[in-house]
Structures are given as structure tokens and as C-alpha cells.
Amino acid sequence: MVSRFIAVLVFICCCVSSANAVGTVELSALNESNWPGFFQEGYSHSTPSAQCDHQAFAEFIRSKRSLTPAQISRRLQAKLRACEPEVLYSTPNVELQSYVSLKYPIHLSQQVHRVVIQLPNGRIVKGSMGFQKSRDPRPLMVVRCGLFCEANNLFTTNALIMRFLEEGPFHVVVLESMTATDYIVENHRLSLGGLYGGREVLEVIQVLKDSDYGSLFSSFHVHGISLGGNSALMAAVYASQNPDRFPKISSVSAICPVIDLEGSISGIYHRSLVNQISTRMTNSQLHEVYESVDYLNQNYSPSDFDDLDSDEYMQLISDAAVDDAKNLTEGGWDLAPFKGEEISTRYDFYRASRMQDLQKYIKIPTYLFHASNDKVVLHVDNFKKMQESLEARPNPYMSLLQLERGDHCAFGMAYGWNTFSTIQRELLLREAPEMETVAQEFEVDRISEGDWFGGSYDLGEGESFARYSFHHSPGDLFVELHLKIFTTGDSDWSPRRYLWKCHEKTPSMAPSACYRTKEVRLSLQKLGLDAAAFDNKQSSNQLERVLNVRAFLGNRQKATIIGTSDYPEVLSIEFETLKEEFQARFEH
Template sequence: MKNFVLIAALLGPGVAAAALPWISSAPTASLKSEAVSSQWNWQPSGYESTPISAECHWTRMEKVLWAGGSEDALAGRLEKWFSRCGPELSKDRRPSPLNLLQFINVNHSLKQAPYLQRVTFGLSDGRILRGLAAFKPGNRPRPLVIAMCGVFCRIENGPSLRAFYMQLFEESPFHLIMLGNPTGADFSIDNGSVAMGGFDGGAMILDVVKKVRASSLNQKITSIHVTGVSLGSHSVLYASLYDSFAANGFPTVSSFTAVCPVVDLQASVERGMTGALRGSYYRSQTRVFLEQVTRHIPILSALAPSLQASGNNPLRILFNEGVVSYYNGFNGRAPWDLQPLQGRRINSSQDLKEINRFQNWARFVRRPTLALYTHDDEFVVPTVNSTRLVRSLGAVPNRQLGVTGVAHGNHCAMAASYGWRNYTALLRGHILAHTAERASYLRLSATIPFVARPGDFPLGSQGRVVAYGWELQAGSAQVRLRLRAFQPIARECQRRENDLNLTPPDCSPEFSASYPVSMFSAAGLRVPNSSFEANTMSRWLNANSWILGPNGEEITGQIETLPAAVRVRGAYEL
């Protein structure tokens, strides 16, 4: 099995297990159930009750992403937009660590996902890499997104995989392949290795890209885009580096998006064990990893006494001794063969440190690449990662590599800090900025006439809509519209107009009204059969529609403007 790319599963659900014996007849039934805290259980619907101005609606962010120009110009525009709108989007969110707790408890069981299949890729060097794949139904070719999760990530039912699936597949017009991280226990056990570092993970990503391109599935793909989070983003950055040296200059990947990226691996390892929250997390995760893999890997058995010794930094020992030993043997057979690192060998921890300092290679990137980080990241500390990349680009500018820093989103939790659908719009919009399909995607938009009934939304004199969202329920033929307004009915309201979350309830009331689901039948919506399907449809509708006033303007912030129509982009296809 190691010598084959098992991607026939991407043909879609219902593939007979007898015809494809490596595919389970219940494709994701074997996925482990991920523990979700009842206290922090979060099942996002895409409805954001945070009051915003018209300038900060997610459709305005799309215009920022689609304004053209170089990647560094795009990153600059995006950072400027977040400087203006970030305070609005995040002002009623929880403190930073609590946002992270909310994000890691995002609840959407991949065991119920009908289009998701397990896949295993046989890499060119003989190693294997597990993944999950989901292809949209139908024959229309579309972009494929390849996403890699972070440190110690296994292909199970984890939070980053759930978020990838929800935002890049269910809410976006893309096919999706999700890859496990080389630091995951699955990869280590499958390959007898303790791999770590973007220099290797980036090569794996491009290997997967090439094998997908060489398969019959290529006819279902128009372009390929790569994204990742945390240590997975370290691999994304190196994939962009290697792809910049593709034969004949022909890009195999159209865009790269690295979220909360590790940039300097050794510095991240050293900082990983410092600080109460960060140190506790990484010690716990390293301990779990070692318990899962040590008996399968001889070098770890030999290192067990020092790895387990009280007071030692197990992550540092794993990196400096276990990982170096692995690459010394693996790379010792032949030097690295990818430009611009061709000819390099790893004979010491210093070699491993140098090759994994992406800031030293950033000047060579020639593919559109966006690095997106948050200033409050407590796990991939910006001062030893993204800010080093910023300094490197300050010394040697690169128009194809942009870096955007935003205030909130502690370790890849921007969806919890700035709103689920806003973050979906950011990821989706950046990918669409680098596709030929963007124009046709926009042409798929439909305008559905919709007139609010008298009394549904009593805005009152000078009242205006500041937030809204749709909600479907399992078995219900009705879709509920929730709408939040601002009504300057008293001096107290007027005085607090710029911070609506502090206004008395009667200044910023929330209304709701129900309408037939059939009004969205042209957009592919139907009565949901399950709560899983209802949540998926709700998120899709909130991430792909906006309400217009009688003059065709988006209604957010418009005085005394009631809903007149719904603009829906694309169609629900699942």
C-alpha cells in the first residue's frame, strides 16, 4: 500500500468498498470522537450578533482581497482593514485565552460528514501520509484546497480539521484534502520516524500536489491552493518556497495561506516550554505523543530516560536528538534535492535549526503567499516567528510574500475572535483572489425578492440594522431571520452609539421572524433532515448571503431600511 496513492475515494460518497477495499463502506465511521467541553461547546451558525458598521461587513473585506496587485500589497490592505474594523468585529468577544478554548471546542462531528473519505498517500520517498478528502458532487471542475494541520495533529476528529471542513468545504466552493502533520503519531508509527519541520513537510505537500495532478482526479480540479495552521503553516511556507523553483517556472500551486505560522522552528521549540499556559500545553501534548509512539521507534526508546526525567524539556530533547537522528539517517543516504536547499545534509542540531529558519529563505518565494498571524498568540509567539519574517522582508522586500498581523485570534482562533463567517470570508476570499473562477463564482449570485411583513422588524425612527443571520432547524420548513437593530430612542442610547454592546437592551433590540425555506429553493436549500444538515445549511447561508434594502444597498448601518431582497452567492450543493 505504501507505493500507491489511495485517492480513488475522492470520487465521492457511496463508492463500493468491494471495488476500493482500502475505503470503509462507512467512510468516516472509524474517526475517533473528539472530546468537546460541555462548558465551551461551540456550534457556530454563522450568525454574528456583534454590531458593525457598513464598512466592516464581510463583503467589504472581499473587495479588499480582490483589489489586485502584489501579495504584499494585498497583505497591507488587509492589515489596514483589520486596523479599522477589527475593534468592531471583536469588541464583544471573550478574552484571548477563552476565545482559544471556544475554538478548540468547535462542535461539528466529522463522523457524520457524508462527503468525507479517508485517504493515504504513498510519497515518492517511500513514506506514507494519511489524510481526509472531500470532493463536491457533480462534474463541474473547481479549485482544490490542500490543508495541513498543526503540531502532533492526527487525522481524526480534531478542531482544526473540523474548521477546515466547515469553512473550506461546506461554506466554500472548493474540493478539500486535509493532511495530517508529520509530527502526528499516525505518521510516526506508519513510518518509524520522528519527523519535524516545514522543510520536510513542505516537500510532502508538493508530493501530494504532484500525485493528485497526475491522477484522473485532475479533471475535477481547475487550480490547487495550499493552507495550514501553526506547524502545518511552517510546511505551507516551505511548499511555497519549493514550488517557486518548479520546472520551467510553471506553478503547480496557485496560492498559499499560512495561518499563525511557525517561522523559526528552533525558536518555537525553545519558547514552547516557557510560560505557564504554553509550557503546560506542550508538555502535555509531548507526553501524549511519546506514550503513543515510543515503543514503535528505537531512538525514542533509547532516549526515554532523558525524555521522562523531571525538569527536562522533552520537546527540546525530541528536536535536538530524536529528530536530528532521524534526519541524519534519512538524509544521510542522499542530500536534500529541492531548490534552494539542494545539496544540504542534516548532520547536527545546528543543521536542522538553520534549514528550518524560513526567514532566511523568504526572499526566494515566487508564488502568491500570505502569512496571517495574531499579536496575542501565546503558542506560536510572534516575536520569534512572524515578526522575524517581517524584519526579513523589510531588509529584502518580496512582492509575492505578504504578512498580515491582527490584534486578536490567539493561536489560530480568529474565527472565535472576529466572527465565524468573517473568517470564512477571509480564507475563501484569499483563495478566490488567485483563481480564474472568481468571476464565474460571482456570476452565480442570485437576488431573491424578500419583503419584511409589517411588524416583523419595528426599527422605529432613525433605527438601523447592525447585525443579522439565518437559522434552519431539522425537519422545519421555516427559516428564521434574526436581526439586531440600534434605536436612538433616548439620550442614553445616543451617548453610547459607538459602543452598542454597552447600551441598554431597549436601545439595541433583537427581532426574529420566520419565512418558508422554499424561498431559497433556487439556491439549493431544502428542509434539513438532521441537526447536522441544519447547522451546515445555516452556516452556508450566513457565509454566502447578505440582505439588501429597497435601493439595492446592503442594509447594515442604513437608517430606517428594512429588508427587501436577499443576495445569495452560488448554490448549496451538499
């Protein structure tokens, strides 16, 4: 029987379209993408100690269940600062480049589909949607991506699918940005989100809840990236202040979120690092959507777009967004805290999206992640303003995690994929009480090929395990376990002991000459897996990445082997399942 923790989903629906009185949901196959880049295997690029590896962060967060989001963020911030020398990637300023180079053929997955959602007001929102294999209800993560994002088969969408769907227990839908070209053409409107951005996310959730897929969702969670983070925060405001209008939202989270919309939009059109890219993309998009947007074809000719400078691009985009908001709020907006208000000026529009002023309305657990070295959504224009607001008016529901590095949303590249995935997942699982984490355990000597204990594999004096990782090739009957062994300069295994004083180093902070690697082959069959299910690059990468994020090697007392010379005796693989007390509730 294929094991529960990693089996590839075959999601069988009686139809690929779900309609109800207030909206429709249509699923289809994803388009293939030839995005150049590299596969993310999921293991740590450093050799953190047992106190700073991803499993330690999981246990730390789980032990703080009683803390508020604000309280746990302060505790977690301190632990991260203490561990940063061990976990941070040694080469700075390459995180964003690595992030946009993420490659993953998600179209090969049987779990993920292209989705088109029509809202009650007729608007069309496209994206990608992935389902867990279990027919039991699971939490749904609704994601709004960032500026120009189409939510198709590219690195941003794929990273979310990898983290939330494959490594976690969430169903996932990633929605295109309101600034995506397809969205503008389909809906004949040019906007930046703002006032309407959060509402649309909640309207999507309502349609999904009322659809034929609604019985699959145990709770609803909202996540935002960059500009989409502003919409996620606005959704938190609306859901908190209008609890009877929308389905209950259990958590909101955002990475590298736009806090102050006006300052951020100004920045992308005026800062030398990003303004050339932004103006070029805006120019191209304006030509593409010209015939679809009345505000454009009534006020400009296509040739006008080629003569605009940065200030004029921002003015055009802002005025188009104001025009859209003016139409939406005519007669008065109907949601608190803006009930009765009308948008008529640029000041009105941007004032209604300053999340540092609106955080006081949020009563839903909300987790924000931001890097100090973000070159796109600057710290001083965004996260710092939220920090100052919370210092002046604390909100126990708001968790702020300021990371030293990670640039724009590339935290997994800076801190290690498994480390950030674990932190993000465990924080959000705090707000999904219907789920529990369990482990499937295997005795290592029974699943490994041959007798690898003893003999030439003995650890020498002064040696200890520094890291382990899992590797798989498509179609292989085995997964390779790589054991990275720290060896002191006095060890017989150290080939360059005369050059390196390894005995003066620690296993987590030593040069490469202080390590050796032992490889062990683990049988997929003995893990309860069918090798035929992992015969392509997508499924093979999913297998090794999930193992590197969710597997734990320990002794029989379940203590880690990291930092010790104890041979691994038990392989534990964690996954989430629906608690028994919730099963009966969802069945009815």
C-alpha cells in the same frame, strides 16, 4: 430542484480507492467524535457598520485585484485597524478557549471522508478529505495541521472543512502532522517537518493529481496551521525553486505559522503557559511510538522518558529530527535551494527551516495571518522575524496580515466567524482565476411567511437595522431571519430609554438595551431547498452558517440595509462557479 449554493453533496465514486504507478489514495468513512463544545452559527457577535461588516471586506478585497499580495495586505491591515473597535469580540483572552470548544459532527456529512495516501517512497499520510458537490473541476486546498494533530474529527479539521469546503469553493484535504502519533508509528520516523515537511505536501499533491480524482481539481493551493505553516512555507520555497518537479501551486497560506522552528519548539518546552501540556503529551507519545522508531529504541529505554526535564525533551525531539534528516539527505538533498546539502547537526537542521531567511526564494502568492497575542507561537519569535526580513528584503509575493487578537489560530472567534472566513476566502480566490463569484437572488416578500411588512413591524423614528442573522433547527421547514434593530432612547420601542441615552450611541457601538429583535420565517421550499436534506445537526448547522457567511440582505438597488431603515427586499446568496472559458479547457 435543490439550490446550487448549499445542497448537500452526494459524492458517488465507482470505487473508494484510487491507485496509480506512484501512489494510492483510499477513502473511507470518518470516525464519530463526541468532542464537547458548541456549534458555530457563523454570524457576527458584534454589530459592525456597513463599512466594517463581512460583506464590506469581501467587496474591498475584490476591488483590489490588481494589487500584489504585499500591497493588498497593507491596505487590508489599515482597514482592519479602523474596523477593530466594531468587529472585535468584547471579551478578550477567550478566543483560544472558544476555538478548541468548536463542535461539529462532520462524520454525518456525505461530503467528507477519511483518506489514506501512500506516497511513492512508501510513506503513509492520513487525513480527512472533502469534495464539492459539483462534478466540474474545483480548486483543491491541501492543508497541513499543527503539532500532534491527527487530522481526524476534531475542532482543527472541522474548522477548515467548514471554511474552505462548505463556505467556499474548494475541495479540501487536511493532512495529519508529521508529529502525529499515527504518522510516527506508520512511518517509523520521528520528525518535526523542516526540510522534508514542504516536500511531503507537494508529493501528496502529485499523488492526488495522478489519481482517479485528479480530473476534479482545477488548481492546487497549500495551507498550513501552526507547525504545519512551516511546512506550507517550505512547500512555497520548493515549488518556486523547482517548478518542473511538482504540480503548479497557485497559492500558499498559513494561519499562526511557525516561522522560526527552533525558537518555537524551544518556546513550547520552556514557557510556563504551555510547557506542562507539551511535556505531558510528548511523554505519552514517546511511550506509544517507542517500538516503532529505531532512534528511540536504540538510544533510550522507556523509563528514561519519565525522568526528562524540558531541556532534555527538546534535545531528544531535536536529535531525533536531525537523525531523520541526516538519513534523508545522505548523498545530498536534491531540491533547490538546498541542492547537494547534507544535514548532520542540529544547527544544520534548524537553519534549513528558518523561513525568515528563505522567504526571498518564494515566487508564489503567499498569505500569512498571525495574532499579536498568540501565546503559543510567539510574535517576537516568529512573525516579527518575518516582518523584519521583508523590511530588509521586500517580496511582492508575501502578504503578512498581523491581527490584534485571535491568540493561536482563533481569529474567527475574535473578529467574528463570518468576517475572518470572508477575508481568508476572498484573498485566496484572488489566486484561483478559474472561479467566479455569482449570486442567487430571492425577493424577500415571496420567500417569507405571511405579510411581515408594515403594521407592528414598522421601524420607529430613529431606528435602523444593525445586524441580521439566520437560524435553523434540524428538520424545520423554515429558516429564521433575525433582524437586530437599533433604537434610540427617544423611540417608542426602547423599554429602558430612561436608563440609556441610546441617541448618543451608534448602531455599531451601543449597549444591549438599545436594540430590539424582529424574527421572520423564510421558507426553505421557496429558497429551492428540500428540508429533508437538513434533518440532522451537521446539515442544519451547515445551512445556517453558509447563509450567515454568504448571504446578503439589501434593497432592490442591492444596497445593504445595515445602518438604514429600509426594509430588506432582496436576499442574495453568493457562491462560486467555474468560468465558462475554463470549462472547455478542463474538459479536454
